[in-house]
Amino acid sequence: MNRFFGMLLVIAATLAGLVLLSAGFYLAAGWLGWGFNALTGWISGSPGVSRAAVYYGASVANVVTLLLVVLMISSSLLTVAERKWSALIQNRIGANRIKVFGSALGGIPFLAADALKMLTKERIETTGRTRVLYELAPMLAFAPVFALFAIIPVGQGIELNQIPGLAGAAAAGAVEQIALQVSRTDTGLLYLFAIASLQVYGTALAGWASNNKLALLGGVRASSQMISYEVSLGLSLVGTMIAYRTLRLEEMVVAQGTPVLGPVPALGLLLQPIGFLIFFASAFAETKRAPFDLPEGESEIVGYFVEYSGMKFGLLFLAEFAEIVVLAGVITAVFLGGWHPILFEGWLRQNLTPFWFAAVGAGAFIAKMIVMMWLQLTIRWLLPRFRFDQIQKLCWKLLLPAALVNVFVTGGALLLDPSGQLLAWIGILTIVVIAVLTAAVGRAPAPAAGHGAAHAAAGH
Amino acid sequence: MPYQLENRPPDLRESMYFPEIIRGIGTITKHFLKNLFFSRDANPDILARKRGGFGHSDNVTLQYPEERAPYAPAYRGLHRLVPREDGKPRCVACYMCATICPAQCIYIEAAEYPDDPVEKYPAKFVIDELRCIVCGFCVEACPKDAIRMDSGEHTPPSYERSAQIWDEKRLLRGPPVSYQYDPWLRRGSPSIPPDKLEEMRARAKPFPTVATDEASQTPGFSVRALAAEAKDRAQAARK
Numbered sequence: 001m002n003r004f005f006g007m008l009l010v011i012a013a014t015l016a017g018l019v020l021l022s023a024g025f026y027l028a029a030g031w032l033g034w035g036f037n038a039l040t041g042w043i044s045g046s047p048g049v050s051r052a053a054v055y056y057g058a059s060v061a062n063v064v065t066l067l068l069v070v071l072m073i074s075s076s077l078l079t080v081a082e083r084k085w086s087a088l089i090q091n092r093i094g095a096n097r098i099k100v101f102g103s104a105l106g107g108i109p110f111l112a113a114d115a116l117k118m119l120t121k122e123r124i125e126t127t128g129r130t131r132v133l134y135e136l137a138p139m140l141a142f143a144p145v146f147a148l149f150a151i152i153p154v155g156q157g158i159e160l161n162q163i164p165g166l167a168g169a170a171a172a173g174a175v176e177q178i179a180l181q182v183s184r185t186d187t188g189l190l191y192l193f194a195i196a197s198l199q200v201y202g203t204a205l206a207g208w209a210s211n212n213k214l215a216l217l218g219g220v221r222a223s224s225q226m227i228s229y230e231v232s233l234g235l236s237l238v239g240t241m242i243a244y245r246t247l248r249l250e251e252m253v254v255a256q257g258t259p260v261l262g263p264v265p266a267l268g269l270l271l272q273p274i275g276f277l278i279f280f281a282s283a284f285a286e287t288k289r290a291p292f293d294l295p296e297g298e299s300e301i302v303g304y305f306v307e308y309s310g311m312k313f314g315l316l317f318l319a320e321f322a323e324i325v326v327l328a329g330v331i332t333a334v335f336l337g338g339w340h341p342i343l344f345e346g347w348l349r350q351n352l353t354p355f356w357f358a359a360v361g362a363g364a365f366i367a368k369m370i371v372m373m374w375l376q377l378t379i380r381w382l383l384p385r386f387r388f389d390q391i392q393k394l395c396w397k398l399l400l401p402a403a404l405v406n407v408f409v410t411g412g413a414l415l416l417d418p419s420g421q422l423l424a425w426i427g428i429l430t431i432v433v434i435a436v437l438t439a440a441v442g443r444a445p446a447p448a449a450g451h452g453a454a455h456a457a458a459g460h
Numbered sequence: 461m462p463y464q465l466e467n468r469p470p471d472l473r474e475s476m477y478f479p480e481i482i483r484g485i486g487t488i489t490k491h492f493l494k495n496l497f498f499s500r501d502a503n504p505d506i507l508a509r510k511r512g513g514f515g516h517s518d519n520v521t522l523q524y525p526e527e528r529a530p531y532a533p534a535y536r537g538l539h540r541l542v543p544r545e546d547g548k549p550r551c552v553a554c555y556m557c558a559t560i561c562p563a564q565c566i567y568i569e570a571a572e573y574p575d576d577p578v579e580k581y582p583a584k585f586v587i588d589e590l591r592c593i594v595c596g597f598c599v600e601a602c603p604k605d606a607i608r609m610d611s612g613e614h615t616p617p618s619y620e621r622s623a624q625i626w627d628e629k630r631l632l633r634g635p636p637v638s639y640q641y642d643p644w645l646r647r648g649s650p651s652i653p654p655d656k657l658e659e660m661r662a663r664a665k666p667f668p669t670v671a672t673d674e675a676s677q678t679p680g681f682s683v684r685a686l687a688a689e690a691k692d693r694a695q696a697a698r699k
Contacts, residue, residue, distance in 0.1 A: 001515070003499035088495040089488050091518040277478055375485070378492070382484045394477070438479040 015367060022155060022180065022362030025065040026355060030163035030178045033057035037175075054160065055176040062182045063150075070366065071149045075321040078373060079114060080107050082321075085374065086381045118314035126307050128211035137209060138308065138315040141202025144195045145322040151191055152329035153250040155180030155362035156339050162354045180362050181250060188247035192330065193234050196286060199323070200226040203288065203295055203304050206316065210307035218304035221388065222288060222295035228395045229285040235403035236278035239410040240334055243271045243423060249330075253338030257345070260424045265342065268335035271423050273430045274406045276335045278399050283330070284376065285391070287323040291383035294391060328372035332365055336372070339365040494518055504529055508693070536596045536609040538616075539587055541631040544644075545660040546652055549632050550606035553582040557598035557607055565591035566598060575650040578643075585628040589615045605637065605667075638664040 036057025041047045080095065084107045087094025096104035098113060125134075157177030160169045185191055200223055207219015241247060243266075244255040252268070260266035269276055285292040296303030305316045332338060339361035341348060349357055386394065413423040473479055498517040501510040504527040510516045522529060531537070541549045553570035571583035592615075598607050611634065618624055638645065638660050644652065645661050652660070 004497045007497050085492065088492045091491060091495060091520055093500075093519065093521045093523070378485055378488050379481070382488050383481065398475075398477070434479065434482070437473055437476070438482045440473065440479075 015363065018366045019359050019363035021069075022366070023356065023359035025062070025069075025180050025362065026155065026158070026163060026178065026359060027165075028065055029058040029061040029180065030160060030166050032061035033175075033178060034160065034166055034169050036060070049170045049174050051175050054170075054178075058176070058178050059182050062180060066152075066154055066180060066182055067146060067149055070154065071146065071322060071325055074369075074373070075318060075325045076111055076115075077108070078321040078324060078377070079318070080110050081373075082377055082380075083107060083110070085377050089378065089381050115314075118311045121310040123312070124309045126211055129307065130209040130211070133205045133209035134307075135312075137202050137206035138312045138319075139202075140205060141199065141319040142315050142322065144198040144202070145319055145326055147195050148192060148326045149322075149329060150182040151185060151188060151249055152326070153179065153181040153184075153253050153333055153338060154329070154365050156253070156358050157250070158354050158358045164355060179250065184248070184250060186248065188249050188252075189237055189241060190247060192249075193230070193237075196233065197227075197230055199286065202316070202319065206308065207295075207304035210304075212307050214301040215304050215306045217301045218295045218297075218306070221301075222304055225292065225294055225391055226286055226288070228392060229282045229399075232278055232395055232399040232403050233282035233286065235400065235407060236275045236282060237334065238403075238407045239272045239275040240268055242407070242410050242414060243268075243420065249333045249338075253333055253340070256337045257340045260420050261428075264424070265337060265340065266420055266424065267337045267342075269337075270427045270431075271420065272335065272406070272410070273427050273434070274402060275410075276331070278403045278406070279335070280331065281399060282395075283327045284379070285395070287320055287327060287376075289320055289324070289376070290380045291385045292391060293385055294388055297385070324373055324376050325369070327376065328369040331372050332368040336368050491518055502527075503693075510697075531612055535612060536594050536599075537611040538589070538613045539592075539598070539607055539609055539626070539631060540611050540634045541582075541585060541628060542606050542608055542634065543632055543636045544642075545636045545638055545663060546656050547636075548651075549581060549585070549628065550604050550637065550642075551582050551585060551602075552604055552606070553580045553585075554603065556601040556603060560597045560601040562595060562597065563591045563593045565589070573649075573651045578647075579649060579651070582628055585631060587626045587631065589624045589626055590621060604642075605639070608634075610634075639667050640664045641667060 033054040034057070037050055037053040040050060040053040084094040086092075095107040095110050098104065098107075098109040100109055157179035159173070160175050160178055161167050161171065163169075163178060187194075203222035203226070204219045207215045207217070207222065210216070240252065244252045246252060246255070256265060256267050258266055260270070264270065288295050296305070305313055308316060339358075341360055341364040348360055352360065409426065410423060413426055414420065416422055495517040498515055500517050500519045500521070503509045504522060506520055506522060506529060509520070511518050511520070541551055544550050553568055555568055555570075558564075558566040558568050565588040567584065567586040567588075568582050569584035570580050573579055573581060594609075596609055599609050615624065640646075642664065645657070645664055648654075648657055
């Protein structure tokens, strides 16, 4: 029971820590934005408030806090979490032999050991490789993931003068709002599709430039798989674009806070359950992890990274985990209500200052992201891998038609009822159908262990 | 228990993948939460460990160097030559063990006590532990209960093969044992001082008829203690 209460305490402390962390992020964005404004004013000799300067300063702060802290730290922690969580799933203990002051600290010190190992390993470079492409591939695998996280709206926008210490900075509306989002572009989801389709170059080039047949096979498999799933990935989000009438992720999040059926907010999960499932499956295939880990296969081809060693392999390896984080971020923003803390939202909004409400929201976003990362790791340990033809069949024969139907149903429902209530009812109906299908027993249960079963056993 | 699965194509629900996957996530989550929130039963005996129910994790891991599973009472460990109370081996160099040994790993050279015209003793008693197949036949064959495998130890590793050849000096160890029917106790022996003989006779006991009694004499291992522990555990669980 001690562990039970300890775990509750850890979870509560984690949530509180996320809120405090987000508050720190807002402070950094606000202060750096204001400082940037003061600096440009001093250089150009014209004191005053510049919209662009505040926006750029806040963006620089967000690059550091969101990309380097949230994305990098959580993707490196995921390498430990994969071991620890899989151990919990499989009734094991998991990595616990590195102890700091007698405590294994949940295996987190393994992060340092892994990094040290990757950085100090011998670099082995094959002679037949294509030098430029070979060196370029790990960067190309990693950079798009990094760029993808730039449009994830982790925190809502608040006015500059609502940030503690900056009350007299600029009147509301005078400058851009401070948000925990590196870049607020009009293109939004289109940018997401464009950058996501760049990911395939890293793996394809890694396989091709290594001058190794097995690596080439891995690269070719990666290309065909990722290009196929890009189609259903794109189509699955078209429904949400129609439903929220915008491409911008931050506007989608705001739209998800509005109630649609009584007090129930218009979550993406509610309006687009089919879109959610298709997007999740397609994006999972894009991350190239089990059950879609065809580009790597220890038993047949080793993988597209077979000729990489040391930190170059580490970068390819870390890119997969960073993709998990980005996928979790996109799903949270598009389907799970983004920074809306859903529970007690009205009460929180009334009783907290805008700054702290935004911090709570950003903490809720990161907490939802953690749940989605956990879900992805769980599925990775749940399923065996698909065969290659099954992967293609799943994409072209199941996900793609379902996505097309989803687009037309969404469009039709919104044409009939622009308020979205019809769409919400259709979503609820879909969820009920899926729940019934899940609860219904499919296969006949195993025969009871008795004499009859023993006769059925081979060799009896 | 293996059973035959009907070989049929997946039905509609299975070919939709998602319902089955959601069910699988449910199963996995149950294990995850149970193992996350509840701690392992610290009992190193995995079979007796409480697990699975509410309040206990499903974990079966044994943290090996720190926790060790107790060996079964019948565990055949490293041989030992059982000493008498006066420190001499009970062995009378009858060659029974060397004869029955299927691996032929026992070498004995018999000798006689200079002052005792009846008893023999092994001048050399060598077991090649590398050849030993740990069958326990030598223990069964011994008419004097002079060789046992009740030490509860593994053969310790070594860098030289020669260190695995155990002679009588290394084999003769562990608690001494005396039985009332021992001939040297009944008729006396010039090689045993009279007062020592009295002490040995006093400590002699009838030959055991219950197998566990023998194992209970193993140093550092006791079936009775284990049984008592299990009883305590059961009582604690009932409360």
